[in-house]
Amino acid sequence: xxxxxxxxxxxxxxxxxxxxxxxxxxxxxxxxxxxxxxxxxxxxxxxxxxxxxxxxxxxxxxxxxxxxxxxxxxxxxxxxxxxxxxxxxxxxxxxxxxxxxxxxxxxxxxxxxxxxxxxxxxxxxxxxxxxxxxxxxxxxxxxxxxxxxxxxxxxxxxxxxxxxxxxxxxxxxxxxxxxxxxxxxxxxxxxxxxxxxxxxxxxxxxxxxxxxxxxxxxxxxxxxxxxxxxxxxxxxxxxxxxxxxxxxxxxxxxxxxxxxxxxxxxxxxxxxxxxxxxxxxxxxxxxxxxxxxxxxxxxxxxxxxxxxxxxxxxxxxxxxxxxxxxxxxxxxxxxxxxxxxxxxxxxxxxxxxxxxxxxxxxxxxxxxxxxxxxxxxxxxxxxxxxxxxxxxxxxxxxxxxxxxxxxxxxxxxxxxxxxxxxxxxxxxxxxxxxxxxxxxxxxxxxxxxxxxxxxxxxxxxxxxxxxxxxxxxxxxxxxxxxxxxxxxxxxxxxxxxxxxxxxxxxxxxxxxxxxxxx
Numbered sequence: 001x002x003x004x005x006x007x008x009x010x011x012x013x014x015x016x017x018x019x020x021x022x023x024x025x026x027x028x029x030x031x032x033x034x035x036x037x038x039x040x041x042x043x044x045x046x047x048x049x050x051x052x053x054x055x056x057x058x059x060x061x062x063x064x065x066x067x068x069x070x071x072x073x074x075x076x077x078x079x080x081x082x083x084x085x086x087x088x089x090x091x092x093x094x095x096x097x098x099x100x101x102x103x104x105x106x107x108x109x110x111x112x113x114x115x116x117x118x119x120x121x122x123x124x125x126x127x128x129x130x131x132x133x134x135x136x137x138x139x140x141x142x143x144x145x146x147x148x149x150x151x152x153x154x155x156x157x158x159x160x161x162x163x164x165x166x167x168x169x170x171x172x173x174x175x176x177x178x179x180x181x182x183x184x185x186x187x188x189x190x191x192x193x194x195x196x197x198x199x200x201x202x203x204x205x206x207x208x209x210x211x212x213x214x215x216x217x218x219x220x221x222x223x224x225x226x227x228x229x230x231x232x233x234x235x236x237x238x239x240x241x242x243x244x245x246x247x248x249x250x251x252x253x254x255x256x257x258x259x260x261x262x263x264x265x266x267x268x269x270x271x272x273x274x275x276x277x278x279x280x281x282x283x284x285x286x287x288x289x290x291x292x293x294x295x296x297x298x299x300x301x302x303x304x305x306x307x308x309x310x311x312x313x314x315x316x317x318x319x320x321x322x323x324x325x326x327x328x329x330x331x332x333x334x335x336x337x338x339x340x341x342x343x344x345x346x347x348x349x350x351x352x353x354x355x356x357x358x359x360x361x362x363x364x365x366x367x368x369x370x371x372x373x374x375x376x377x378x379x380x381x382x383x384x385x386x387x388x389x390x391x392x393x394x395x396x397x398x399x400x401x402x403x404x405x406x407x408x409x410x411x412x413x414x415x416x417x418x419x420x421x422x423x424x425x426x427x428x429x430x431x432x433x434x435x436x437x438x439x440x441x442x443x444x445x446x447x448x449x450x451x452x453x454x455x456x457x458x459x460x461x462x463x464x465x466x467x468x469x470x471x472x473x474x475x476x477x478x479x480x481x482x483x484x485x486x487x488x489x490x491x492x493x494x495x496x497x498x499x500x501x502x503x504x505x506x507x508x509x510x511x512x513x514x515x516x517x518x
Contacts, residue, residue: 029125029174030103030213032194033203037105037120038227040203042213042220045091045098051218051255053501054508063088083138095132096175100125101213101220105203108231109181119180119190129172136168150188153195160184171195208250208267217252218500224248226269239318240280246273255500258492265485278483283311286482289436291343291361291407295428296415300448301346302428305440307362309338330376337369337408338362341435347413348452355397359411370403431478438480446474447493466510473506 033040066088070081086093096102106120126132133147136156140146147154150169158166158177165184169176169191176194180187194202204210209222225244229235235244246269253262268274285306295302313335316322325331340363347357370388374380382390382401389402392410400417401410411417419425428443435441450471457464475491494502 027173028199028204029123030204031197031199031202032123032174032176033103033105034107034194035201035203035205036224036227037107037203037222038224038231040103040105040209040222042101042103044101044216044218047216047218048255048500049098051498051500052504053498054504080138087135092127093131094135095126095128095130097125097127099127108227110231117181119178119182119187121176121178124175124177126170126173126175132170132175136170150192153192155188155191157184167191169195206248206267208248212250212252215252217254219253221251221253222248223250237320239315240277243273243276243280246270247277255498257498258495260488260490260492260499262488263485264481264487280315283308283315284439286437286439287341287435287441289341289432291341291363292431292435293427294359294361294407294409294416294419294425295343295345295431296347296413296419297426297428298347298415298448299345299428299443300348300445300452302343302431302443303441304341304343304435306340306438307338307342309335312338330372333372334369337364337366339365340406345411345413345416347415348448349456350397350412352396353456355412357413359409359413359416361411361416362408363406364403364408365406367403367406369408370401434478434480437482439482440480442477442479444477446471446476469506469510473502 067085070076070084073081076084092098102125103123104120105123106118109117109119133154136147136154140156145156145158147156149155152171153169154171156168158168158179160166160183163181164179165182165187166177166179167184167187169178169188176191178187178191180190182190199205203222204213212220212222225247229241229244235241248267249264250267251262251264253260266274266277268277285308287304287306291304292302313326313332317326342362343359345359345361347359349355350357367388370390374382374390381393383393384390386402388404389400392399392401397412399410399412400420403409404420407420409416409420411420415425419427431441431443434443450468453464453468453471473493475493477488477490479488480486490499492499492502497505
């Protein structure tokens with residue numbers, strides 16, 4: 001009897017443990033994601049909907065228009081119309097779990113430019129199987145399709161067209177919409193394999209990818225450089241192809257109050273892969289930010305990087321197609337001189353609107369590089385104006401060219417030339433941290449661009465008005481990257497609302513204007 005009660009006690013404890021485990025976790029539907037996808041994106045519908053600030057979508061003019069169209073369709077019964085409207089107003093009635101991430105993925109078979117072949121689809125978590133099957137049954141009834149059992153899966157054959165086949169497959173955990181440039185039987189076989197694969201065989205079997213997709217970001221993106229290289233002959237021929245084999249780029253996007261923030265990093269399959277890629281990028285190095293004092297406050301866009309010219313020449317020498325260009329000894333002499341920060345600036349358009357107000361500035365270790373350039377530019381309308389200083393006249397365009405205090409410059413911006421000559425100017429502010437210490441950096445002033453467009457176009461024209469409205473949502477963008485990753489921050493003009501709410505409300509206004517008045 002004692003042994004009987006001991007056995008019963010153990011059985012009860014095991015049952016409680018099993019129930020606790022079952023209630024505390026859900027089957028990980030993400031194990032169906034293909035490991036050979038070259039790009040996979042996840043997004044959280046409920047999270048995005050909450051941030052959009054759209055509120056009751058049933059009162060949106062587009063939904064009201066759809067409701068009117070549904071009511072006018074003679075081919076639908078009153079019950080069918082009511083069901084469609086219920087789905088429109090309450091997407092959870094589809095049975096899809098909007099609180100968990102949905103996934104989009106693409107896998108290549110051949111990424112050649114002449115004849116690219118890809119396959120891919122969408123993976124959606126199921127929250128209520130009964131509601132989902134009700135939706136599928138209604139679609140089958142209207143379309144003439146049917147659901148068939150394929151082992152543990154229920155499958156609906158969507159059809160074939162021009163060599164592309166599609167299907168919808170689901171089990172109790174997830175639904176997959178899948179399309180491929182294959183025969184239907186081959187497509188079905190692939191999908192059955194994806195649902196059956198073990199965790200370590202799937203994309204989330206990669207620890208770095210799994211960590212990314214487990215974070216509560218609005219959007220996540222994983223790109224496999226190795227897959228791209230394997231399936232693209234042009235990329236496979238590049239010297240860095242081997243270094244990219246074990247590399248994935250991972251990124252996230254989050255909509256925050258007054259701004260959009262995107263983060264990116266690299267994940268390596270091994271330490272060897274990381275070291276091999278690092279050995280390729282020896283031509284870039286951290287910037288000092290020392291050229292920003294020459295950038296006027298009116299700068300609309302600034303792009304910078306830290307550059308080792310000798311290493312860049314060595315890298316380009318390995319690239320196919322550069323042989324004829326690099327065969328000129330002058331090219332190596334000039335590139336060897338580049339050693340430090342390089343900065344490209346755009347501040348607007350010169351009178352007449354034909355030429356930009358732009359500048360190229362580069363720190364050089366050998367000031368005589370300007371003499372080498374001049375000697376190898378016979379026939380150019382260069383006029384020497386001082387030591388290492390020239391003007392260039394090309395039709396109505398006049399530009400300044402030369403070397404000053406170790407900075408090689410070519411500019412059509414008089415303010416930049418003034419700063420180079422030693423006069424302090426009102427310089428671009430707020431970008432020091434974006435440039436200093438980073439390998440590459442970019443700053444963009446949306447307000448400045450909008451003001452510029454106002455001088456070049458008729459902003460009252462319908463197309464221009466839409467463009468100005470869209471650009472008007474944004475204030476400025478800053479982006480930077482280094483060895484350990486990168487970041488992009490887009491500041492919105494409206495600092496008080498969530499950035500996605502600003503985007504959605506602006507789009508809502510444009511949709512309302514575009515819809516014909518009844």
